Amino acid sequence: MSLLVSSYAFHDPAYAVLLTFLAGCIQLAMGLLHLGFLLDFISCPVIKGFTSAASITISFNQVKNILGLHGIPRQFFLQVYETLRRIGETRPGDAILGLACLATLAGLRAMKSRLPPAARTEPLATRASYLIVWTCATARNALVVLFAGLVAYCFQLRGSQPLTLTGSIPRGLPPCRLPPFSKAVPNGTVPFGTMVEDMGVGLAVVPLMGLVETVAIAKAFASQNDYRIDPNQELLAMGFANVLGSFFSSYPVTGSFGRTAVNAQTGVCTPAGGLVTGALVLLSLAYLTSLFYYIPKAALAAVIISAVVPMFDAGIFRTLWRVKRLDLVPLCVTFLFCFWEVQYGIVAGVLVSGVLLLYSIARPPLKVSGQGTLLVQPGSSLHFPAIEHLRDVICSRALSAPSPCSIILDCHRISSIDYTVVAGLAELLQELRKHGISLAFCGLQDQVLRALLAADLEGFRHFPSWEEAERCSGAGPGGSGAAPFDSTSTSESSLLPTGLIQ
Structure with a gap:
């Protein structure tokens, strides 16, 4: 702290005392x-x-x-x-x-x-x-x-x-x-504003460094x-x-x-x-x-x-x-x-x-299993740094399959998403649809479900469990199979628990 003060107070007691006050x-x-x-x-x-x-x-x-x-x-x-x-x-x-x-x-x-x-x-x-x-x-x-x-x-x-x-x-x-809000010098007075400008970033560095160390x-x-x-x-x-x-x-x-x-x-x-x-x-x-x-x-x-x-x-x-x-x-x-x-x-x-923390957010654990129907299970919530990684994993596995398959995204562990994730999922649905691959969601928590329904994603389908999603996956987007949870045919209020509607 003494070295920081000497740097930003220019070895001048008046600046040091004013820096203390600010x-x-x-x-x-x-x-x-x-x-x-x-x-x-x-x-x-x-x-x-x-x-x-x-x-x-x-x-x-x-x-x-x-x-x-x-x-x-x-x-x-x-x-x-x-x-x-x-x-x-x-x-x-x-x-x-x-x-x-x-x-x-x-x-x-x-x-x-x-x-x-x-x-x-x-x-x-x-x-x-x-x-x-x-x-x-x-x-x-x-x-x-x-x-x-x-x-x-x-x-x-x-x-x-x-x-x-x-x-x-x-x-x-x-x-x-x-505290000295101005400083007398031989040829005049240094006003308060000039003293603050002279200290510059020291007004942020000194209190923050003192706080971090304390x-x-x-x-x-x-x-x-x-x-x-x-x-x-x-x-x-x-x-x-x-x-x-x-x-x-x-x-x-x-x-x-x-x-x-x-x-x-x-x-x-x-x-x-x-x-x-x-x-x-x-x-x-x-x-x-x-x-x-x-x-x-x-x-x-x-x-x-x-x-x-x-x-x-x-x-x-x-x-x-x-x-x-x-x-x-x-x-x-x-x-x-x-x-x-x-x-x-x-x-x-x-x-x-912070970098290690951000990396874990950008690369959440993903478990991919199954052959004809791929089950993708994220291990944590999805935030905007992770959506590209999720899209790459899903597309690489789906497009490398010998024949078009269906994909189920298990969202049990996803408690929150942001707009970038929603936009990325919309692009993922559109990209998979071009290749004749269906994507269904299961286990959506209420907050995540509301966000996806509000975005009105084209071809968005969701189910309460992956077993039911697997049974209905053969219908594909727009197909004739059972679709009691298809957002295109079911109103939003019918999908939410009664307590949420109230």
């Missing part, structure tokens, strides 16, 4: 219009690819803080190269503290997972010990940061500092004021912790956060994988955790910023690494190989592209998933 308004509008269903197109393989890649990139992004290196680029591949090239510049103090914090966090997490519950019948000392151990394991992130800060403060008192510290943090919040993170942790999310609620929350933040000179925000992982690992279970975190942040900015100076970056890096590493799901590759190998395509595309940029990986995965 992005929030767009997200609020999408939430109020209940457009969250668009996010249902983010499939599980895309989520798994994103979380696995993000756990690697975020973890490696913190390695430089563990080693005490500076000036490492953000781009993942350059980051790997520069970190390995400059590993000889490692600061021993940062490395020792960072590795010690990692080992402590791993030990406390393992201790909590293996801690047996204390029964009420246990002695008081046993229950008290259990409570102490459980509290320390649950609050391990805070304890590690606090301990590391004390170590750094002790070094500071002795006049030497082998650790890289967080440093000075400004006190308080920026003043509350309206929902991807939310879905990842929802599946891990067994709860459901409401995308419209996420839209409203993000929109409100951005609009309100713009009054305090914020730039566009989105969900944070690292911070969410830390919350999950700490044991936060409800949105009330946000209230606690927000209150502590406000109090800290007001009174404790001077103490944050002593927090070592290596300790913070250890907390983040410890939180995101468990999100790497190596087993998903093996699972998809067994369940459906085609789903490995969006998974791998998302996984690899996320090493370039996270938002590009998510978009690429969604596009690949």
Whole structure:
């Protein structure tokens, strides 16, 4: 999000704050219009690819803080190269503290997972010990940061500092004021309309990318912790956060994988955790910023690494190989592209998933059986990309038969059709009629039947079952056989159930 904002805000704070306000308004509008269903197109393989890649990139992004290196680029591949090239510049103090914090966090997490519950019948000392151990394991992130800060403060008192510290943090919040709807420049003023034109597609890219990343993170942790999310609620929350933040000179925000992982690992279970975190942040900015100076970056890096590493799901590759190998395509595309940029990986995965989905719609399963009378059974509904495929299959099988045959199209599994499908069926009826081949429909659902009757297809015949259609298929279009369901001789109302007529 920071890179996107720097691209579309031209490194200008005024543009960034205005972009925050407009992005929030767009997200609020999408939430109020209940457009969250668009996010249902983010499939599980895309989520798994994103979380696995993000756990690697975020973890490696913190390695430089563990080693005490500076000036490492953000781009993942350059980051790997520069970190390995400059590993000889490692600061021993940062490395020792960072590795010690990692080992402590791993030990406390393992201790909590293996801690047996204390029964009420246990002695008081046993229950008290259990409570102490459980509290320390649950609050391990805070304890590690606090301990590391004390170590750094002790070094500071002795006049030497082998650790890289967080440093000075400004006190308080920026003043509350309206977002800049214009910008003063040396030779005049840039009006609101010009600022919007300058940001261009950023007004669409920034809110959408922020939303996609937020929902991807939310879905990842929802599946891990067994709860459901409401995308419209996420839209409203993000929109409100951005609009309100713009009054305090914020730039566009989105969900944070690292911070969410830390919350999950700490044991936060409800949105009330946000209230606690927000209150502590406000109090800290007001009174404790001077103490944050002593927090070592290596300790913070250890907390983040410890939180995101468990999100790497190596087993998903093996699972998809067994369940459906085609789903490995969006998974791998998302996984690899996320090493370039996270938002590009998510978009690429969604596009690949969409292409696979559209292909399954354009090529529905078709079962063709029989010799003299061909029974064609589509396995799903027919939509406009599939009609040409259906026509090709029927015509190729019918015209390759040694003598003209009859065809029955079993529509039991077809729940909806569109106008392109109706037009294609009309052309199919006409083409088959030229070759003396009859086409009958059976098992039509009410909605599909109404659409075909309304189109008034020439030679359209339909039957309640394929057995009856087979018995009457010898009559052919316009023949003298039984045709109680021939649309040319039976009114539409007589074909529909009584409830539909009412």
